[in-house]
Amino acid sequence: MRVRNIAALLFLTFCLCTGLIANAHAQSFEEALAGFTTDEYSDTDKAITELAASGNPRAADIIGALQDGRLYFNTDAKKVYIKDKSDVPQDAATGTPASGVSADDLSPVRLNNRLRRTVDAALGGLTLLSNDPGRRFDAAQSVFKSREESALSALDTAIGKETDPRIKRALMEARAAILASKTDAAENVRLGAIETIRARGDQDALGLLSGIAAASEGPLRNAAQAGIGAIQAKLALWNNLQNVWYGLSLGSVLLLAAIGLAITFGVMGIINMAHGEMVMIGAYTTFVVQEYIRSHNPALFGMSLFIAIPLAFVVTGIIGIAIERSIIRFLYGRPLETLLATFGLSLILQQAVRTIFGANNREVGAPAFMSGTFDFGGLAITYGRMWIIAFAIIVFIALQLVLRLTPFGLRMRAVTQNRRMASAMGIDTNRIDALAFGLGSGIAGMAGVALSQIDNVSPNLGQSYIIDSFMVVVFGGVGNLWGTLVAAMTLGVANKFLEPFAGAVLGKIVLLIFIILFIQKRPRGLFALKGRAVEA
Amino acid sequence: MSQLLTRVDRRAHIAILLLIAIAVLVPVLALATPPRSLFHLPPYLVALFGKYLCFALLAVALDLVWGYCGILSLGHGAFFALGGYCMGMYLMRQIGTRGVYADPILPDFMVFLNMKALPVTWWGFNHFPYALLMIVLVPGVLAFAFGWFAFRSRVTGVYLSIITQAMTYALLLAFFRNDMGFGGNNGLTDFKDILGFNVQSDATRAALFAITAIVLAATLLIAQLIVTSKFGKVLIAIRDAESRTRFIGYRVENYKLAVFTLSAVLAGIAGALYVPQVGIINPSEFAPTNSIEAVIWVAIGGRGTLVGGALGAVLVNWGKTYFTGALPEYWLFALGLLFILVTLFLPQGIVGLVSRRRTIPEAPRGGDVEEGKVDSADVPAAAR
Amino acid sequence: MDQATLTRSLLYLDGINVTFDGYKALRGLSLTLEPGEMRAIIGPNGAGKTTMMDVITGKTRPDEGDVYFGGSQDLTQLDEATIAELGIGRKFQKPTVFESHTVEDNILLALKAPRKAIATLFGRAAADQQSRIDRILETVRLSDHRDRFAADLSHGQKQWLEIGMLLAQDPKLLLVDEPVAGMTDSETAQTALLLKAIAEDHSVIVVEHDMDFVRELGVKVTVLHEGSVLAEGPLEAVSADPRVVEVYLGR
CATH class of the missing domain: 1.10.3470 (ABC transporter involved in vitamin B12 uptake, BtuC)
Structure with a gap:
């Protein structure tokens, strides 16, 4: 639950940040990076959140490297490096090759399971706004499957900006997936979300609706079950x-x-x-x-x-x-x-x-x-x-x-x-x-x-x-x-x-x-x- | 009785006497002569000749429908195999606890397939009389049911041939399935004894040979009496001019059904005699090729002569044994050539060649064999 | 249906329609034949003569119409074998005999006797069987050929053998399709005599193209055209009918 709150905070921050000036961005970016050098899980967690919120174009690469275990730090220099595929360290802040850094002086930024979820959520939010349409689409699909509530605000932003109808649709479906399973959301919101999922009509939508039908009552349950029937009919047709x-x-x-x-x-x-x-x-x-x-x-x-x-x-x-x-x-x-x-x-x-x-x-x-x-x-x-x-x-x-x-x-x-x-x-x-x-x-x-x-x-x-x-x-x-x-x-x-x-x-x-x-x-x-x- | 015997022609007389002679002689040569004697017959040859005689019986059965009634069945191998399976099931149940898994009821393959109880189809097969009954009933009932539909609908000629082929093909696919409960791909084998006698022993083999020879002789005699009866004359009439036979008041479908069923029963008996002598029955016996090969035995020997079919079966299979031993590559070439040469140059077969009496009329050019001589308007059954 | 109320005719065809793939072989054909009558049927090719025979013998089911035999038997409901046993014999246009049987066996097979498979397998020959065969062979002049295979006979002999087989069936009604096609003049004349002799104690329908032969028979003639009856009556009257002339000569 804590992770979710933190992530929610992250995205809230993120959204606020989009309106802030570049200078503040740069500052928070540097500060955030420094958080990786302490070798403390709580600092790393904070660093990821801040980095994602910084809006810096390097943020996605850095968090991606962290996910792949390619992010390293040097305690003395208080600097963070990314090792590329041939194990050559690059300065994480600039993405340029870092000269004179010996691999022996670098330690990997460590992750535990809790942090991995933070990483996933942060990446999901970041790639929702990626410039590459393919990555945006994939991000929307992965949110649909993970139903991470923290991604909700990022989704809203992305939906507002999206011009490609196919991706927009995928984003809406991802949003609906979160809302439909969000127990504290208003009933009519959830019902509307169920309609959207029903319209998607594939095996994933079927699984999601089955989960909702099993966990809810009244109109929600009815709507979910109607959706299941409709999707099953459609799948049978295909x-x-x-x-x-x-x-x-x-x-x-x-x-x-x-x-x-x-x-x-x-x-x-x-x-x-x-x-x-x-x-x-x-x-x-x-x-x-x-x-x-x-x-x-x-x-x-x-x-x-x-x-x-x-x-x-x-x-x-x-x-x-x-x-x-x-x-x-x-x-x-x-x-x-x-x-x-x-x-x-x-x-x-x-x-x-x-x-x-x-x-x-x-x-x-x-x-x-x-x-x-x-x-x-x-x-x-x-x-x-x-x-x-x-x-x-x-x-x-x-x-x-x-x-x-x-x-x-x-x-x-x-x-x-x-x-x-x-x-x-x-x-x-x-x-x-x-x-x-x-x-x-x-x-x-x-x-x-x-x-x-x-x-x-x-x-x-x-x-x-x-x-x-x-x-x-x-x-x-x-x-x-x-x-x-x-x-x-x-x-x-x-x-x-x-x-x-x-x-x-x-x-x-x-x-x-x-x-x-x-x-x-x-x-x-x-x-x-x-x-x-x-x-x- | 003596009046009946006059209906058996010289050819059949010779064949029957010959069969009775070898039924006595072969066991004697196999069992009562010292192994080094010039006259000694090694046991493997007894089994081999026994196999030929089973094929000869199948050929006589096929000749009865094809040679005399014009029904070219490309599915007689199915009746042969069904008879064989019935015998195989009896032999399997005789194994009892001597199997690998030593289950007193279930044959090995069932234990292997985790079957818990004996399938209904196997009930009763531990009793020899029941097995004998099934050897007659299973092919007979299948042939009756199949023929009842086919002949009533007036499916004739090539169409009938093709659906008989489809029938044996369907059975082939079915028997390959493990869940049919007949041993799947491997079929039934590793038999131990029959009526308490060891199937592998020389004495049992000689006895089986003698029985096969006697059954073949009896079949030739009965078949000869059938084809020379008025019933047999009607069969030939159907072969020559089916519509004409109908118009003089014979119910063609009943005659066809009777002879087809009888022939299937004979084929089943042949299969039942075959299995203990070769020691295995598997689904490949249903292969359409086997049925067509049986047709060529009859064609080579001479269709419509009974004895010719038996002769053809023995000759072709002897050739097969020789070729597959000496020149395995060339057997199919030889068999294929036989098919072509016999149909092109020897339509009467070997017996027809030496016999003065014509057995089959020259087929008319440009028409169906059965319907060719009937006048113009033959309307399909569907139009009725 | 009651026999008496239906018809006194031996054969009664009414409003027969037969269609093959849109082609109307018979359209509303009606015809009656009295017991003991001999009738000649003529008509150009495609008039429906053979189809009419097919309908009577059960080979073709009519789409519409009634066919009654002996006043009460509805032939449209029966198959060929049953109709043959009722007493309708048919001779085909092309001689159709059992070529690999002897002449005698051909007659034997046609001889009126139980037709069931069991009967032919185990039954004994009737006592008078041989004399009946002899008599028929005498009638169709094939006594000297009784042991020859039918395949070896001449065309005319095969025609006669087939008529002999018809006699052996001892039918009430004989349908004879073009009995003199391909025969020499003397054979034709002999066949006419033979048919007239047969007609003395049987009803006969003869389909024929040969006008001289029909004239020789000297019986009532029915002209078929395009699947229905165009004219009926003595040959002289029919051949004077302008419609008949037009059908035969007009095209």
């Missing part, structure tokens, strides 16, 4: 939004993995069990590109993904065309056989990659723009996830454009709708089949580039996506790209909302069972094409 975001992120990964399959399975009706291996090869393409860049031109590393994306598309696209020409075209109209043959192919591709690159995970680096986090409202958003969502959407739109606007897209749709008629109109259906399969595989390869950023690059990478991908395509409705989009996002979000209740694995099982039941209810998926054309 929490849900965060889950949606995670879900969309997972959904975009599913979309990337499934969208190539939506072409080969959904549009062409080919069951390609080696689809996951196309994804895997895309990821390894990224690895190879990065290795090449590392050894030949490290400066290009930031561009590695932009090089890998088209390269992966071309590599897996060509592999896809080769697969279609050498195996799948002999199996059209025999979906179960296609399934088996492409599964065999997936085993071969996995083993080939294992033989070439080894069975262990390969390290794929993330360029600078893929790493880091930023806050958006109450959301924490990682750049990597954000770009993957963006990439998935771009790929989806690009694919829609290719199918709708290009001559190839037109021919492909013609072949899928009526093969014989398309053939009769001079479309080379064999070529379209091969290219369409290449397109689906190429997209899988590009997906692999994105997945290399968030998943382990190993020969088994593809296997973990193949069942999910089929689920997405079937759930969305075969032959319907929009259905694939909606299904991927729905499953992604549902998965993230199930996780808190059921855990990651059980959540996934629940979804699998749901889809199994769903397919049995609606065998053609969410957005089924209806009518004769489907099976004709």
